[in-house]
Amino acid sequence: MANITRRIGLSLGADICWPICYEELFRQLDLSIPHGKDKLSFEVERVFIEPFNLQQPCKYDVVIDRLTHWYHMSREWIKKSILMNDLYVFNNPWSLTSMEKHTSYCAMMRLGFPVPETWLIPPKEYVDSADLQSTLTRYAKLFDLGAIGDQIGYPMFMKPYDGGAWVGVTAIKDREALHKAYDISGTRVMHLQKGVKDHDAFVRCIGLGPQWRCVNYDPAAPLHDRYRMDTDFLPTSEQIKLQDMTMVINAFFGWDFNSCESLRSNGEWALIDFANACPDSQVTSLHFHFPWLIKANLRWSIFCAATKRKVSADLNWHKYFKIADSDRSFDEKLAEYVKIAHEHFDIENFEEFCAKHLSHLDEVADEFFGSDTVRDAINQKVKALYPEHEIDEFTELFWSRIQDWRRQGGE
Ligand SMILES: Nc1ncnc2c1ncn2[C@@H]1O[C@H](COP(=O)(O)OP(=O)(O)O)[C@@H](O)[C@H]1O
Ligand SMILES: [Mg+2]
Numbered sequence: 001m002a003n004i005t006r007r008i009g010l011s012l013g014a015d016i017c018w019p020i021c022y023e024e025l026f027r028q029l030d031l032s033i034p035h036g037k038d039k040l041s042f043e044v045e046r047v048f049i050e051p052f053n054l055q056q057p058c059k060y061d062v063v064i065d066r067l068t069h070w071y072h073m074s075r076e077w078i079k080k081s082i083l084m085n086d087l088y089v090f091n092n093p094w095s096l097t098s099m100e101k102h103t104s105y106c107a108m109m110r111l112g113f114p115v116p117e118t119w120l121i122p123p124k125e126y127v128d129s130a131d132l133q134s135t136l137t138r139y140a141k142l143f144d145l146g147a148i149g150d151q152i153g154y155p156m157f158m159k160p161y162d163g164g165a166w167v168g169v170t171a172i173k174d175r176e177a178l179h180k181a182y183d184i185s186g187t188r189v190m191h192l193q194k195g196v197k198d199h200d201a202f203v204r205c206i207g208l209g210p211q212w213r214c215v216n217y218d219p220a221a222p223l224h225d226r227y228r229m230d231t232d233f234l235p236t237s238e239q240i241k242l243q244d245m246t247m248v249i250n251a252f253f254g255w256d257f258n259s260c261e262s263l264r265s266n267g268e269w270a271l272i273d274f275a276n277a278c279p280d281s282q283v284t285s286l287h288f289h290f291p292w293l294i295k296a297n298l299r300w301s302i303f304c305a306a307t308k309r310k311v312s313a314d315l316n317w318h319k320y321f322k323i324a325d326s327d328r329s330f331d332e333k334l335a336e337y338v339k340i341a342h343e344h345f346d347i348e349n350f351e352e353f354c355a356k357h358l359s360h361l362d363e364v365a366d367e368f369f370g371s372d373t374v375r376d377a378i379n380q381k382v383k384a385l386y387p388e389h390e391i392d393e394f395t396e397l398f399w400s401r402i403q404d405w406r407r408q409g410g411e
Contacts, residue, residue, distance in 0.1 A: 002038045006305040009047040009060040011067050011074055017283040017381040019046070021294045025368050029298070033306055033357050040306055049073055058085035062305040064297065068093045069277045088309045090209075090256030090300075096277050099253050100162035102191065104275035107252060111320055111337065112330045113245060114270050116194040117152055120161055121145070125187050148192065149178040155195035160188045164276065171195065196270045199263035203234070205246040206259045206279060206293070209300030210345035212243040213292055217261070224394065227280075229288040229401065231411070242269065244338050249274050251341035252320060254312050256300065283378050284385055284394070287401040291369050291410065295361060303353050309346070366410045375399050 008026075010019050026044050033040040047063060049071070058081040067074040068091070075097070081087035099107075102120065109115050122140060126132055149156065149172075158181045159169040168188055170181045172195075182190070204217045204227070216228035234242075246260040253275075260274035283290045303309070323336045342348075354361075368374065379395045386394050 004035060004038050004040050006040055006042050006061045007059050008042065008044045008301055008305050009063040010044065011047040011063050011065040011078070013067050013070070014384075015066055015281065016384055017377040018281045018290070018294060018297075020377040020380070021290075021368075021374060022297060024373050025294060025365060026298060026302075028364050028368060029358070029361065031302070031357070035306070042302065042305065047074075049077075052077055052080070054080055054084070058087050060087055061308060062301050063087060063089045064301055065089050065091065065093070066278055066281070068096055082311050086308070086310060088304045088311055090304075091258070091277065092254040092256075092311055095254045099275060101159075101164075101273065101275045102161040104249065104253070105191075107317075108249060108271065108274070111248070111252075111324045112333055113249075114268065114330075116196060116270050116272065118191050118193040119148055119152065121148065121182075121190055121192060123187050123189050124182055124185050127187055145178060145182055146175050149175055152192055152194050155197065157193045157195055158182070158185065158190050159193065161191050162189075193272070196263040196265050196272065199265045199270075201234070201264040203242055203262050203264075204259050205242045205262065206289075207243075207246045207250045207255075208257050208293065208296040209303070210247070210342075210347045210350050211296040211300065212246055213289060213296075214239050214242050215289055224284060224287065224397065227286055227289055229404065231408075238264075238269070241334070244334055244341075245271065246274070247341045247345070248320075248334065248337040251344040252317070252337075254315075257297075282381055283398050283402075284381050287398045288405050290398075291365060291402060291405055295365055298361065299354055299358055300350075302358065303350050306353065306357075307346075307349070312344070362410060366406055369402050369406055369410070374402065378402075 010022070012019055023044050026042065031040070031042055047060070060081070063078060063081070065074070065078060068078060075093050078087070078089050078093050082089060082093070105115050105118055121143070126136070154173055156172050156178070157169060158172055158178070160167065163169065168185070172178050172181055202217045202219065203214050205212055205214045214234060216230050216233045218226055218228055242260070242262055245262075246258070249260055250256070250258050257279060258274070259276045259279040260271060262269045262271050280286055281293060286293060319340055320337060323333050326333070328336075375395070378398045379391070382391050382394045382398065
């Protein structure tokens with residue numbers, strides 16, 4: 001019997017709290033998993049940014065990546081390691097950087113998902129380049145912004161086609177405001193999207209591998225209160241539908257970790273933002289939901305490392321389109337998409353694996369999230385974000401919310 005080591009790398013940026021908790025809880029799980037005649041043990045390490053030979057081996061089986069979106073160096077090392085060394089990474093770097101919000105809208109509209117009417121408009125200004133003037137003079141059509149606005153109707157939202165983090169998002173109430181917003185939009189290519197009026201629910205559904213959590217979200221609240229702590233705010237059927245739609249989006253694009261924002265108006269859900277490359281992972285945003293994320297991250301990364309899961313190199317979109325183009329209701333289509341997504345996430349094997357090898361996770365995690373290590377991790381993150389005089393107050397607040405999570409059964 002041989003002992004085989006699987007290695008998980010954490011490719012990190014400003015992350016402080018979640019890697020501390022992930023690493024320590026991993027250690028406490030003390031895993032030794034039978035694998036044929038052998039045993040698997042695991043090591044977790046942080047990945048460093050350094051020169052690399054394109055032919056060099058990669059020591060990791062799985063990398064949890066938080067940098068690809070911003071650091072070319074890390075992204076190219078990850079691509080090399082997927083192509084040359086069969087590394088599994090969440091998220092898939094090609095899919096992450098080429099499927100902007102716009103692509104995600106188009107694809108999900110094609111599948112019949114409830115995405116509000118959306119237009120893409122040419123930018124107000126262009127960055128100067130050699131052929132710019134001759135191209136624009138020949139081919140850029142003058143257009144009537146006001147007429148497009150009237151067609152979409154008000155309120156509407158103007159937002160970057162590749163947006164994120166609320167940058168450049170404007171709520172627009174009439175024609176005049178539309179012109180004003182466009183005039184100052186500069187070189188960014190913008191969407192105009194029909195506003196979802198009078199919504200009575202805003203949900204962020206977080207997907208990590210084949211695990212989902214619908215969180216009640218209040219975008220108007222201060223940062224530490226946006227993720228609400230109520231867990232029973234949705235009828236089961238609506239929760240399942242939102243989870244199913246998130247599952248299909250993530251399977252379609254090959255994303256392991258993403259969150260999907262939906263609004264409910266007049267009993268109908270509209271999906272407004274579901275290409276979130278680097279979802280909130282910090283205790284200062286997630287607090288009560290933070291332990292769920294750590295546990296979900298552990299389960300999926302351990303499963304992927306143990307089973308040597310492969311990044312899917314193919315897009316396989318045609319099987320979805322075949323269903324999309326068939327004569328079925330959206331709910332019937334969704335049920336078919338879900339079958340493909342189930343297979344993509346290897347759900348049965350994943351659940352069996354967790355039941356067999358990670359059944360002690362809940363108990364170990366419950367004790368861990370009451371420990372000084374967690375309190376200290378919270379404190380470190382709070383220190384990095386809050387002014388001196390608020391550090392104790394907010395450390396206590398996030399800590400107490402995690403204790404609430406434990407008291408409520410640690411789900
Ligand atoms: N179509 C819409 N209807 C209603 N509210 C919207 C709509 N689009 C965006 N918003 C509001 O603007 C916020 C930011 O827009 P979003 O598309 O989520 O951009 P980002 O990718 O920057 O998060 C949303 O959280 C929501 O509050
Ligand atoms: Mg958003």
